[in-house]
Amino acid sequence: MTQNSTTQRYTTLSMTLHWLMLALFVGVYACIEIKGLLPRGSALRGLLLGGHALFGVGIFVLVWLRLLGRLAPRPAILPRPPTWQTALSHLMHLALYGLMIVTPLLAWLMLNAQDKPLPYFAIPLPPLVNPDPDLARQFKHWHEWLGSAGYWLIGLHAAAGLFHHYWVRDNTLVRMLPKRFEP
Numbered sequence: 001m002t003q004n005s006t007t008q009r010y011t012t013l014s015m016t017l018h019w020l021m022l023a024l025f026v027g028v029y030a031c032i033e034i035k036g037l038l039p040r041g042s043a044l045r046g047l048l049l050g051g052h053a054l055f056g057v058g059i060f061v062l063v064w065l066r067l068l069g070r071l072a073p074r075p076a077i078l079p080r081p082p083t084w085q086t087a088l089s090h091l092m093h094l095a096l097y098g099l100m101i102v103t104p105l106l107a108w109l110m111l112n113a114q115d116k117p118l119p120y121f122a123i124p125l126p127p128l129v130n131p132d133p134d135l136a137r138q139f140k141h142w143h144e145w146l147g148s149a150g151y152w153l154i155g156l157h158a159a160a161g162l163f164h165h166y167w168v169r170d171n172t173l174v175r176m177l178p179k180r181f182e183p
Contacts, residue, residue, distance in 0.1 A: 008078075009175050014069045017062055018176055021100070024062070025154060027055035032147070053107070053118065060104035063097065075175045081168070092160065095153050103146045110139035 009015070031052035038045040081089075111118055112127045113136035129135060164172035 008075050008171060009177075009179070010075060011069070011072060012178075014066075014072070015176055015178060017066050017069065021059060021062060021066065024055045024058045025150070028052055028059065029147075029151070031055065056104045056107060057118075059100050063100040066100075067097065075171075077164075077175070078171050081164075081170065081172075089160070092153070092157055096157060099146060099150050099153055103143060103150065106139050106143040106146065110136050110143055113139055 010018070031048040035045050035048040035052065038048070108118065108125065109128050112129045113132045115131035118125060161173045161176075164170050165174070
């Protein structure tokens with residue numbers, strides 16, 4: 001590896017946003033899974049649904065910063081992977097960014113169609129659709145479907161990082177780790 005250590009890693013901002021997004025996803029999924037174990041109408045269930053919304057909005061806000069960060073040069077993967085792996089990684093990243101943008105938008109549309117406000121937000125957001133129970137059910141279906149797909153996308157993303165680190169032995173994973181966590 002001929003590059004110096006600063007060009008072999010993502011920027012501190014990119015790394016921070018990446019791992020913060022993971023924490024937000026853990027929050028989103030933990031809230032919704034625990035909520036499902038509680039009886040309808042319980043105070044804790046409502047609180048978890050609100051937490052799910054807050055974490056989801058956090059993801060939606062930060063994804064735009066991540067997209068801006070992608071304009072900066074990225075450290076190269078060394079040794080360079082085959083073209084098919086690069087193509088798959090681009091497809092995976094596109095799917096993950098789609099998840100981070102479309103899923104919260106579907107939630108906003110669902111709440112609009114249910115004629116409900118966004119939980120915990122005093123800032124009024126414009127309604128995107130008129131109240132319509134049938135449309136709300138469709139938005140809910142797609143929101144939940146994408147949420148389920150998110151488990152797979154995130155899992156495959158993590159598995160790919162580990163595969164590259166332990167099997168291929170390239171610097172894919174290390175590029176996203178702060179220097180102090182370097183193996």
